[in-house]
Amino acid sequence: MHELGITRNIVSIVAEHAGDRRVKRVALEIGRLSAVMPDAIRFCFDVCSKDTPLEGAELEIHEIPGRGRCLECGAELELNEPFGRCECGSVRIECIGGEELKIKEMEVY
Numbered sequence: 001m002h003e004l005g006i007t008r009n010i011v012s013i014v015a016e017h018a019g020d021r022r023v024k025r026v027a028l029e030i031g032r033l034s035a036v037m038p039d040a041i042r043f044c045f046d047v048c049s050k051d052t053p054l055e056g057a058e059l060e061i062h063e064i065p066g067r068g069r070c071l072e073c074g075a076e077l078e079l080n081e082p083f084g085r086c087e088c089g090s091v092r093i094e095c096i097g098g099e100e101l102k103i104k105e106m107e108v109y
């Protein structure tokens with residue numbers, strides 16, 4: 001489960017920014033194409049945040065839909081998987097969004 005390592009990173013970045021303060025809320029953006037399961041992040045967050053300034057913080061996860069662009073006709077389409085088919089029939093789709101995983105906001109006391 002690679003989410004554990006990802007969550008550890010998130011917790012350590014947020015803890016560093018928080019300094020001596022306790023963290024009230026963390027908001028993450030997770031792209032649908034990032035291969036990261038939000039539920040797994042939630043689970044790992046409880047484990048990883050123990051004994052850190054993030055313990056008990058509220059975790060908000062915003063899922064970002066995937067976006068692709070057709071390499072044949074240039075049309076943009078929404079993707080829920082890292083592949084798809086354009087209306088023109090092409091399967092040559094380039095991912096242009098939805099692969100991100102980032103810390104959007106954090107709130108401290």
Ligand SMILES: [Zn+2]
Binds near residue numbers: 071073074086
């Ligand atoms: Zn197309």
